[in-house]
Amino acid sequence: AVQDDTTLPGHFSSHVVSNLGSRKSYSWRVTTICRQRGRYQLGPLRISTSDPFGLFPMERDLSATTNVVIYPLTFDIQQFALPIGLLPGGDALRRRTHYVTTNASGVRDYAPGDSFSRIHWRSSARRDRLVVKEFELDPLADIWIVPDMSVYEHVAPKEALERLRQQDNLPPWMQKDSFTLPGTTEEYTVSIAASLAQYFLRRDRAVGMLGYGQSNEVVQPDRGERQLNRILETLSVLSARGEVPLTDMLHAESHLFPRGTTLIVVTPTTRENWATAVRQLSRRGLRVVTVLVDPGSFGSSRSSIGLATLLEASGMAVYLVRNEDDITAVLSKSKTQAGYFTIA
Known part of the structure; x- marks a missing residue:
């Protein structure tokens, strides 16, 4: 028997091999649908065997392991109303x-x-x-993606978590090939942040990322595929366990944002003081776009609709994403629609 102690959810590779003759080999294929982002360990293995009567059992541990990183789900955004018309490109950088x-x-x-x-x-x-x-570098200001990973803001319905656990415990032949984003504000926030980073980096913009989760993560702005991999790997392990509120985090890291920088903040907050913070950031010469993940659509009694209305009334660009929304369609609004949202 081969026992696999891999930590990857939904990975079933343990196997029983019977009647294997001397100097013979046996192989099998394992297919795993990766449903949860994160960093996981493949291995170690334990091999156990015995004679037909079980009198002489033997075990051997194969301690070799390797890590695998599951990136967050990304969506192919067609267009995002960022800098043309709404937000200027910024000053020449001379770098x-x-x-x-x-x-x-x-x-x-x-x-x-x-x-x-x-x-x-x-x-x-x-x-x-x-x-x-x-x-x-091209005379375009940096773009910073800021996922709000404060533990005080996120909603994770027990039903969504239980559904995810049940899917992982199903054998491979009973699992569906299609994948839907888990119904939690944390997964929506991370997936939106990853999709925006992918969108701008593939258009040769310099993108950085800032997020306070279980650890404080800062990815300095850069361009190219390596930067995308760097951001996706950081987001793959970032969880909503941050103790620092969004506004305090931006104040503490304000030295990262020179005048003309664009901030895209992805947050499930419903606090109206965020609108005040956006106005203060704008007075400093920063350009802020807010992507609100509405916790009310995830079963919370709180809703982001009031905050979205307030931001829109202040002339700020805002997107409202709800549970089970088509994220590609919501984020691919035309430039004339930027700053507006539709309530179904």
Whole structure:
């Protein structure tokens, strides 16, 4: 028998092998539907065998393990009303970059490792040595994704958690191939944050992430696929166990946001003091877009509708996401609809 002590939910790879002859091998395939984000351990294994009468049992532990990270579910957003018209691109950053951009800022001497495509041949011929072009980042302000992971704001109905546990305990042949987002505000918040990061990074914007959960996570702004993997890996283990309220977190980390920065805050809060905080951030030259995850649609007695109305009346961009909403459709509003929401 092979006993697998993997921590991945819904992973059933333990197996009983009978009548295996000497110097023979046996293999089997295991398919696991990954329904819960997080970091899990594959292994260790314990192999036990015996003679047909059970007189000489033997066990061997295979202690080798490896980790697997399950990223949060992301949605393909078609458009997001961010910077054109509603939010300006920001000031020129004047920051050197190793990326090749459309903004050439000057030349310097060739250094080992520089790509030949960066060589400026006219300057090299004139100076009689290799000279390469230097580039600056595009003059667009950074975007910060801020998921609110305060324990005081989130709602996790027992029915949703029990349904998730039941799915994980089903054998593979009884599990559905389709996957729906667990009905908790925490999972909706994380999934929306991951989807927005994916949207902007694939459009070559510099994106950072800030979240206070069981630990304080800060991912500095950067571009590219590696940055997306970095943010998704951080979000995969972030849980709603933060002790610091959203407004206090932004105040403590205000040094991260220079003037012109865009903040996209994903929160299930219903507190009207968030509207005051948004106005204060705007006066500092920050651009704030709020994505409200309505706890009232998850079984809570609290609702975000009043806060959404208040933000809209103040001229702030706000999106309202409810349980079982089509997140792609809600976040892909046209630019003329930005700052508005629809109550079904």
